[in-house]
Amino acid sequence: xxxxxxxxxxxxxxxxxxxxFLFFMLQVVPGDPVLSRIGLDEMEQNPQLVAxxxxxxxxxxxxxxxxxxxxxxxxxxxxxxxxxxxxxxxxELIQQRITTTxxxxxxxxxxxxxxxxxxGIYLAKKEGTLWGDGLNAFSQIGLALPNFWLAIIALWxxxxxxxxxxxxxxxxxxxxALTIRSLVLPVTTLSxxxxxxxxxxxxxxxxxxxxxxxxxxxxxxxxxxxxxxRRHVFRNSLIPVTxxxxxxxxxxxxxxxxxxxxxSLSGIGNLLIASINSSDYPVIQGIVLYYSVIVVxxxxxxxxxxxxxxxxxxxxxxxxx
Amino acid sequence: MKKYLQNRxxxxxxxxxxxxxxxxxxxxxxxxxxxxxxxDNHLLEKPSAQFLLGTDFLGRDILSRIMVSSQTAFLIGTxxxxxxxxxxISLGLLSGYFGGKIDELLMRFVDAWMTIPxxxxxxxxxxxxxxxxxxTIIAISLIGFANFAKITRxxxxxxxxxxxxxxxxxxxxxxxxxLTRHILPDLIPTLMVVGALRFSGAILTEAALSYLGxxxxxxxxxxGNILTRAQSYILTNWLYxxxxxxxxxxMVIGFNLLSDGLNKIYSExxx
Numbered sequence: 001x002x003x004x005x006x007x008x009x010x011x012x013x014x015x016x017x018x019x020x021f022l023f024f025m026l027q028v029v030p031g032d033p034v035l036s037r038i039g040l041d042e043m044e045q046n047p048q049l050v051a052x053x054x055x056x057x058x059x060x061x062x063x064x065x066x067x068x069x070x071x072x073x074x075x076x077x078x079x080x081x082x083x084x085x086x087x088x089x090x091x092e093l094i095q096q097r098i099t100t101t102x103x104x105x106x107x108x109x110x111x112x113x114x115x116x117x118x119x120g121i122y123l124a125k126k127e128g129t130l131w132g133d134g135l136n137a138f139s140q141i142g143l144a145l146p147n148f149w150l151a152i153i154a155l156w157x158x159x160x161x162x163x164x165x166x167x168x169x170x171x172x173x174x175x176x177a178l179t180i181r182s183l184v185l186p187v188t189t190l191s192x193x194x195x196x197x198x199x200x201x202x203x204x205x206x207x208x209x210x211x212x213x214x215x216x217x218x219x220x221x222x223x224x225x226x227x228x229x230r231r232h233v234f235r236n237s238l239i240p241v242t243x244x245x246x247x248x249x250x251x252x253x254x255x256x257x258x259x260x261x262x263x264s265l266s267g268i269g270n271l272l273i274a275s276i277n278s279s280d281y282p283v284i285q286g287i288v289l290y291y292s293v294i295v296v297x298x299x300x301x302x303x304x305x306x307x308x309x310x311x312x313x314x315x316x317x318x319x320x321x
Numbered sequence: 322m323k324k325y326l327q328n329r330x331x332x333x334x335x336x337x338x339x340x341x342x343x344x345x346x347x348x349x350x351x352x353x354x355x356x357x358x359x360x361d362n363h364l365l366e367k368p369s370a371q372f373l374l375g376t377d378f379l380g381r382d383i384l385s386r387i388m389v390s391s392q393t394a395f396l397i398g399t400x401x402x403x404x405x406x407x408x409x410i411s412l413g414l415l416s417g418y419f420g421g422k423i424d425e426l427l428m429r430f431v432d433a434w435m436t437i438p439x440x441x442x443x444x445x446x447x448x449x450x451x452x453x454x455x456x457t458i459i460a461i462s463l464i465g466f467a468n469f470a471k472i473t474r475x476x477x478x479x480x481x482x483x484x485x486x487x488x489x490x491x492x493x494x495x496x497x498x499x500l501t502r503h504i505l506p507d508l509i510p511t512l513m514v515v516g517a518l519r520f521s522g523a524i525l526t527e528a529a530l531s532y533l534g535x536x537x538x539x540x541x542x543x544x545g546n547i548l549t550r551a552q553s554y555i556l557t558n559w560l561y562x563x564x565x566x567x568x569x570x571x572m573v574i575g576f577n578l579l580s581d582g583l584n585k586i587y588s589e590x591x592x
Contacts, residue, residue, distance in 0.1 A: 025449050144573035146528050149566030156555045254440035276448040291441050
C-alpha cells in the first residue's frame with residue numbers, strides 16, 4: 001500500500017511538473033489570439049469585441065496570473081476555450097476526437113502484441129539460420145521505415161489504385177463496417193515499427209535467458225526443450241517485454257499524430273497539428289496535458305504489473321532487482 | 322581494420338551511408354536542373370528524358386530537389402548530433418565525475434526530462450518557437466541530449482574506478498586534464514554507437530516534422546516536405562512520393578546498421 005501511494009504521488013507530481021514546463025514553454029512567444037478568432041477586418045471594425053475577447057483570453061494579464069487561473073480552472077476540469085472555434089470548449093473539442101485516437105492506438109497495440117511476440121519467439125528459435133537472418137533483415141527494415149511514408153504508399157496502392165479501402169476513412173461506431181474498413185490501413189502502418197521492435201527485443205531477451213544457468217539446470221532435469229521455453233524462459237523474458245509494451249503504447253499514441261494526418265482521421269493528433277498551425281494555444285495545452293496524463297498513467301500501471309509478474313520486486317523497496 | 326571489413330552489418334551500413342554521402346557531395350556542385358528553377362511550361366509532368374522523375378506543381382525538377390534534400394538530411398543529422406552531444410556529454414561528464422549532489426540533481430532532471438514523450442516535446446517546441454532549420458535542429462537536440470548524458474555518466478562511473486585514473490589522480494594530474502585526456506577518449510566507442518543511432522533518429526524526426534509542415538520550410542527542400550506535396554499528386558506520378566521515402570529509409574537503415582556493427586566490433590574488443 002505504501003508502495004502504491006508513493007507511486008501515485010510521484011505520478012501526480014510528474015503531471016504537475018510537465019504541465020508547468022509545457023505551459024511556460026507555450027507562453028514564451030504569444031501570437032495574437034484575438035486576430036486568429038475574428039480576423040483582421042473584424043478587428044478594425046469592432047474594437048468593442050476586440051476588448052471583450054482580449055479580456056476573455058487574458059492577453060494583457062502577466063504570465064503567473066494566467067498560469068494560476070489556468071490551474072484553478074484545471075482543478076475544476078475546465079481547460080478553457082479555444083481561440084479558433086468559438087462555439088466549443090477545449091474539453092469538448094478533445095472529447096469529440098479522443099475516441100478515434102484511442103481506437104486507433106488500442107487496435108494497433110493489439111496487433112503489435114499479437115504479431116510481435118510470436119515473431120520474436122520465432123526469430124529466437126531460428127537465430128543463426130539463413131531464414132532467420134532473412135527475417136532479421138526484414139525486421140531491420142521495419143524499424144527504419146518512416147510510418148507516414150508507408151501510409152502514403154499504402155493509401156495510394158490499396159485505397160486509390162486497388163480501391164480496397166476508403167481514401168477518406170471515418171471512425172464512427174454507428175457504422176461498424178465503414179469503421180473497420182477505414183481502420184485497416186492506419187492500424188497496419190502504425191503497427192509496423194512496433195512489431196519490429198517488440199520482435200527484436202523479445203528475441204534478444206529470449207536468447208539471453210536461454211544461456212543462463214537455470215535453463216541448463218532445467219534441461220539437465222530432463223525437461224523438454226519447449227517445456228523449458230514455456231515454463232521458464234518465456235516468463236522471465238516477459239518482464240523486459242512488459243516495459244517495451246508500455247513504452248509502445250506511448251509511442252503508438254504519439255505515432256498516431258502523424259498517421260491521423262496522413263489518413264485525415266479526426267483524432268486528437270489531427271487536432272493538435274491544426275491547432276499548432278493556427279496558434280490555438282488553449283487547445284495545444286489541453287491536448288498536451290491529455291497526452292501527459294496518459295503517459296504518466298501508463299507508467300504507473302506498468303509499475304503495478306511488474307509487481308504482479310515478478311515477485312522479486314519487493315513492495316515498497318526500489319532497486320532490489 | 323579487418324574487424325570492420327568482416328562485420329557484415331557495419332559494411333552494409335557503411336556502403337549505404339557512403340553512397341548517400343556521395344550523392345550529397347555531388348548535389349553541392351551539380352544537379353540535372355537548378356533545384357529552385359521554375360519551368361513555367363512544364364507543370365506536374367510525368368517522368369521523361371528531360372525530367373527523370375518529372376516536375377512538381379511549380380514546374381521544378383523533382384530529381385534535383387530530391388538530390389539537394391540529402392544536404393538537408395546530413396545538415397540536420399550532423400547539427401543535432403553536435404548540439405545534443407555537446408550538451409549531453411558535458412552533463413554526463415559533470416554528473417559522473419563529480420558525483421554527489423551535482424550528480425543527483427542532474428540525473429533527477431534528466432529522468433524527469435525523459436518522461437516527456439519526444440514527439441510531444443518536438444511539437445510543443447515548434448508550436449512555441451516556429452519552424453525552420455534552426456528550430457528543427459534544436460527541437461531534435463532537446464530529445465537527444467538526455468540519452469547522451471545518461472550513457473556518458475554510466476561510462477564515466479566505470480572508467481573512474483579504473484587503475485589508470487586512480488594513478489593519474491595519485492600523481493596529481495589536474496581534474497580537467499583527467500576528464501579531457503583520460504576519460505573522454507575512452508568514451509569515444511560508446512559515443513559512436515549512440516551517435517549513429519541518434520543520427521538516424523534525427524533523420525526520421527525531421528522527415529516527420531517537415532511532412533506535417535512544421536519542420537523545414539519551402540523553398541528549402543527536404544524529403545519530408547517533398548512528401549507533403551507528393552501525396553496530393555500521387556495518382557499522376559507515384560515516383561514523386563516513392564523515391565524520397567525510399568531515401569529516408571535507406572539513410573535510417575544505413576546509420577542503424579553502422580551503430581549495430583560498431584557495437585558488435587567494440588564489444589568483441591572488450592571496450
